[in-house]
Amino acid sequence: MGALEQLVELSSINFNSAVKSWKESGNRVVGYWCSYIPSEIVHAADLLPYKLRGLNAGGTSKADVYMAPCCNCTWSRSILELAYKGDYDFLDGVVGTNQCDHGRRAHELWVRKLGAPFDHFIAVPHKLEGQLVLDWFRKELLDFKNHLEAHFHLLITSDALLDSIQLYNDNRSLLKRLHDLQKEKHPVITGAELQKVIIAGASVPAQQYNELLNTLLADLSKKKSITDYRARIMICGWCGDDTTLQNIVEDLGAIVVADNSCFGTRDYWDQVQIDEDPLGSIAKTYLLRAPCSRMMDAFPKRLQYIKRMIDEYHVDGIILSRNQFCDLMGIDDFMLKLHTHELSVPVSSPMVQNYGSQDVGRLRTRCEAFIEQIEQ
Amino acid sequence: MEKDYPGNLLEFMEERKMAEQTEIQFRKFDFSKKLDLSMDVLRNVRNNVKERISQQDESLRWIFEPYVDLIQGMIDGLKTPEKLIIHNFTVNPDIIFGMDLIPFSPEAVTFLSPAEYIMAYKDYSFTGNVPDHMCSFLSTALGMALSNVLPKPRGIVYASHPCDNGRAFGQALSEYYGVKSFIIDSPYDDSKRAYDYVASQIKELVQYLEEISGEKLNIDKLREAVKRSDEAHELVYQINNLKKKKPCPLASAMILRALSIAMYNNLGTENTVKWLEKVLEDTKQRADKGIGGKYEEKMRIAWIYTFPTFDPAIFQWMEAKFGAISVIFQGADHTYWPLYKPIRKPNYDYNFDELCEIMAERSLNTPMARQARGHLDFFIRDTVHWCKEWDIDAAIFSGHIQCKANWSAAQLVKEVLMDELDVPTCIYEVDVIDPRVASAEKLVGIMEPFLEMVAEKKGL
Numbered sequence: 001m002g003a004l005e006q007l008v009e010l011s012s013i014n015f016n017s018a019v020k021s022w023k024e025s026g027n028r029v030v031g032y033w034c035s036y037i038p039s040e041i042v043h044a045a046d047l048l049p050y051k052l053r054g055l056n057a058g059g060t061s062k063a064d065v066y067m068a069p070c071c072n073c074t075w076s077r078s079i080l081e082l083a084y085k086g087d088y089d090f091l092d093g094v095v096g097t098n099q100c101d102h103g104r105r106a107h108e109l110w111v112r113k114l115g116a117p118f119d120h121f122i123a124v125p126h127k128l129e130g131q132l133v134l135d136w137f138r139k140e141l142l143d144f145k146n147h148l149e150a151h152f153h154l155l156i157t158s159d160a161l162l163d164s165i166q167l168y169n170d171n172r173s174l175l176k177r178l179h180d181l182q183k184e185k186h187p188v189i190t191g192a193e194l195q196k197v198i199i200a201g202a203s204v205p206a207q208q209y210n211e212l213l214n215t216l217l218a219d220l221s222k223k224k225s226i227t228d229y230r231a232r233i234m235i236c237g238w239c240g241d242d243t244t245l246q247n248i249v250e251d252l253g254a255i256v257v258a259d260n261s262c263f264g265t266r267d268y269w270d271q272v273q274i275d276e277d278p279l280g281s282i283a284k285t286y287l288l289r290a291p292c293s294r295m296m297d298a299f300p301k302r303l304q305y306i307k308r309m310i311d312e313y314h315v316d317g318i319i320l321s322r323n324q325f326c327d328l329m330g331i332d333d334f335m336l337k338l339h340t341h342e343l344s345v346p347v348s349s350p351m352v353q354n355y356g357s358q359d360v361g362r363l364r365t366r367c368e369a370f371i372e373q374i375e376q
Numbered sequence: 377m378e379k380d381y382p383g384n385l386l387e388f389m390e391e392r393k394m395a396e397q398t399e400i401q402f403r404k405f406d407f408s409k410k411l412d413l414s415m416d417v418l419r420n421v422r423n424n425v426k427e428r429i430s431q432q433d434e435s436l437r438w439i440f441e442p443y444v445d446l447i448q449g450m451i452d453g454l455k456t457p458e459k460l461i462i463h464n465f466t467v468n469p470d471i472i473f474g475m476d477l478i479p480f481s482p483e484a485v486t487f488l489s490p491a492e493y494i495m496a497y498k499d500y501s502f503t504g505n506v507p508d509h510m511c512s513f514l515s516t517a518l519g520m521a522l523s524n525v526l527p528k529p530r531g532i533v534y535a536s537h538p539c540d541n542g543r544a545f546g547q548a549l550s551e552y553y554g555v556k557s558f559i560i561d562s563p564y565d566d567s568k569r570a571y572d573y574v575a576s577q578i579k580e581l582v583q584y585l586e587e588i589s590g591e592k593l594n595i596d597k598l599r600e601a602v603k604r605s606d607e608a609h610e611l612v613y614q615i616n617n618l619k620k621k622k623p624c625p626l627a628s629a630m631i632l633r634a635l636s637i638a639m640y641n642n643l644g645t646e647n648t649v650k651w652l653e654k655v656l657e658d659t660k661q662r663a664d665k666g667i668g669g670k671y672e673e674k675m676r677i678a679w680i681y682t683f684p685t686f687d688p689a690i691f692q693w694m695e696a697k698f699g700a701i702s703v704i705f706q707g708a709d710h711t712y713w714p715l716y717k718p719i720r721k722p723n724y725d726y727n728f729d730e731l732c733e734i735m736a737e738r739s740l741n742t743p744m745a746r747q748a749r750g751h752l753d754f755f756i757r758d759t760v761h762w763c764k765e766w767d768i769d770a771a772i773f774s775g776h777i778q779c780k781a782n783w784s785a786a787q788l789v790k791e792v793l794m795d796e797l798d799v800p801t802c803i804y805e806v807d808v809i810d811p812r813v814a815s816a817e818k819l820v821g822i823m824e825p826f827l828e829m830v831a832e833k834k835g836l
Contacts (some may be wrong), residue, residue: 068783171450330507331544
């Protein structure tokens, strides 16, 4: 099986072969909700950081007892559903954060109703600017580190942190190299495939993942390129771990070359810049990296990021996408629409999805219309 | 105490007989009316408020003073638009008063507006790409902004609590008006470190306000505003304690709503303190005489989240049919000082740092915002406290459908109230300012069997 096939397979199962193998070797896994939680700290504790997914939840009937279908997003409900079903029993701990109201409440409900062997909550600031904010976040990460040490009876040394930072920086470099292939006029990997590669990384041990990425890059150098496509699309928004929208867009003959998403470029765009304080370095980078719409003072930075993506990846059009009930991405769509005159490409109306839904017909029709608009 | 207002509630009650149940008339709305969304929204709101007040008995009109004060304050503020600072309800206006600037709350304009206008502005906001699952209070305000009927502010100050909706709204205003905002990042927990964090940001806020307005902080004005806010809280604390008596000496849910408006938006003002003194005086007199509201109290209700504001007849129906008296309303300051009362220096000679600490404490414990911003336990423990201390018979979770953080606490709170206090909870979906989602008649239809069950449980 080639590297791409392996990664696609790893992305499609929650308790995949990599996690299974890790556990069978006597190692431990800590789940986390959001990419603002630094994997480096978990890794430095010899734990596998596992970004929670809602894949294969098959509905949300149990989660809906406590979360509200009238206003809570299906992605967070799907994750909670999997926890209820026991699919996440392999986790040795779970780390929550205030990424959004849906996610934080789902985490709280999980811990309260089901319990967790290890549970920690990191309060990530909602703004970027100021030393106060950075100091707050660094202290949050220090408390997290201390809690991991106390619970798992280990020590996270500065050297271990530095090694982890280096490993994850290598990971980011490799993903960027992979993504840079999308800059080409004739890419060698589809957006859906790339997305699956990224999703796989959320659950595979970093060393193993880097090896797979290296192999993949070598394989792709020999792969036949995609020459015939209708438009080059950037997807903005969307926090889910699926490729529904990419599949639809690419089935229609376009190609997804860029994104501004949670399981996407935001996660790996910025390297951790190391100074004499590894924890401080992590705090600074995670806080100031390509920002999510939860960051209240960062829209100008997000807009710049999108403009840069349009230029570097020769984007023909932007599809706005979000989960139903996501206010943060919803208002990002509103703000982006205020600035469409500054963007050199058309921007779709928001494509609102329900994670895990089979409602692809509606999305397909709208994507088709948008691609036709670009072609005109 | 000098009575400098016409009539008083106690006299009104003594002069009337206990009302027999009469047919309750729910409000009728005309959704087809075509409205001019470009008209002067603040004066429209003021006229609406005054009209509503004029329909009340003269003895009851003083209850609505906070409504009038709030809207008049905003209208007066328009005379000096260069001093207008938009803020959300979790940012104390004290600091804005201390800078000799004028606080302006778009959310307040929303909840004082006539329902038809709320619906129209809300719908208009969706045409401008505002998400339809955004809190109606905020999408309506954005609709007003998009219609260019709100003033462009000098500055925008937003706290990140209570919720995603608020976080989204602050960003949207800043982008729409092209005005740089100041964000107060709110922590998740209740530690000293959390309060110090917010206090430090409030200090930084002063720099922002000085920079954008050219005004300097007047420490005496700030101290005066903070002191008045503390006085207001002390008065509410005393009113709340009196409400423990049976029957509840607070006349009706109208006062709870007015309390909410006063404490959310009018803190720091002399008028709020004076009005609360009137409320306390009336409540004390009624409590001393063992008198309740217009209807005999048969059961005590806690609104543990919010309640529908588009038709006060809902409460009248509850009181008339079941003697179900609204005692607790989460948004009527049943949060600040929930379990403790801070000791304040009698001479109130707090320095700037200390004043920021007081404001931080108050901001993080703003009613409803406190329960939404932190762990589920805040909601659960606070609700249990209210229901226990105020001897509540039944709770109602009037679930505003766009409120993600509170909705995901509803079922858990319901279970805890039953397990620990044997208090049942009615949960329903509503938009508290938009009757199209669930009408008054529908809500009554949902609550009726619930209240019948409570009555039967009490042997009524």
